[in-house]
Amino acid sequence: DVKVTQSSRYLVKRTGEKVFLECVQDMDHENMFWYRQDPGLGLRLIYFSYDVKMKEKGDIPEGYSVSREKKERFSLILESASTNQTSMYLCASSPRVGQVSSGANVLTFGAGSRLTVL
Amino acid sequence: GDSVTQMEGPVTLSEEAFLTINCTYTATGYPSLFWYVQYPGEGLQLLLKATKADDKGSNKGFEATYRKETTSFHLEKGSVQVSDSAVYFCALIPMDTGRRALTFGSGTRLQVQP
Numbered sequence: 001d002v003k004v005t006q007s008s009r010y011l012v013k014r015t016g017e018k019v020f021l022e023c024v025q026d027m028d029h030e031n032m033f034w035y036r037q038d039p040g041l042g043l044r045l046i047y048f049s050y051d052v053k054m055k056e057k058g059d060i061p062e063g064y065s066v067s068r069e070k071k072e073r074f075s076l077i078l079e080s081a082s083t084n085q086t087s088m089y090l091c092a093s094s095p096r097v098g099q100v101s102s103g104a105n106v107l108t109f110g111a112g113s114r115l116t117v118l
Numbered sequence: 119g120d121s122v123t124q125m126e127g128p129v130t131l132s133e134e135a136f137l138t139i140n141c142t143y144t145a146t147g148y149p150s151l152f153w154y155v156q157y158p159g160e161g162l163q164l165l166l167k168a169t170k171a172d173d174k175g176s177n178k179g180f181e182a183t184y185r186k187e188t189t190s191f192h193l194e195k196g197s198v199q200v201s202d203s204a205v206y207f208c209a210l211i212p213m214d215t216g217r218r219a220l221t222f223g224s225g226t227r228l229q230v231q232p
Contacts, residue, residue, distance in 0.1 A: 031218065050218055109154075109162040
């Protein structure tokens, strides 16, 4: 069964700590995404990557960075965690945009990582 | 910019009731439209999609029709079950602007009572 795996389901960190959220996909997808999910706000895009070592800012990149050294792995980094970064973080992947196929633009999501910053 | 507006929840229905969850959108390009569902404790999964005007997406008894004239993609189901209790997200991606990521609505929680 193909899937997206997020390494931690629940994390509790302190203000100022550096936080790494890891995501691995086994579908050989080119695109990978990090969203955060907050009640009443839905999903908001933080960063995405369309190839190894390539990244683009999403709608709310402030306070975050990303790393994609291998095709299957996409990491979200909080350099100095703050309480307003307490949230559910969702990783997703998809095939290359623009492909004429039934799978184009369909995202496969991980189960999420719930981060609490104290 | 692109945006998706969904009706606020929670929507509470009795089993076998008819469901409608409204979704309207604003897009700079010509979008593809999606409904995703999130069951408790799980990630989002694709429910259905439509890529051009008047297309109808359908899956698991759910349907949604791409209405370009009203910029809407309302989700419907004729008879809901307790197992349909979840959060439903409407989303879009414009196909002609180069944006590579989906834009999601705020989600609508559905609670179905036996």
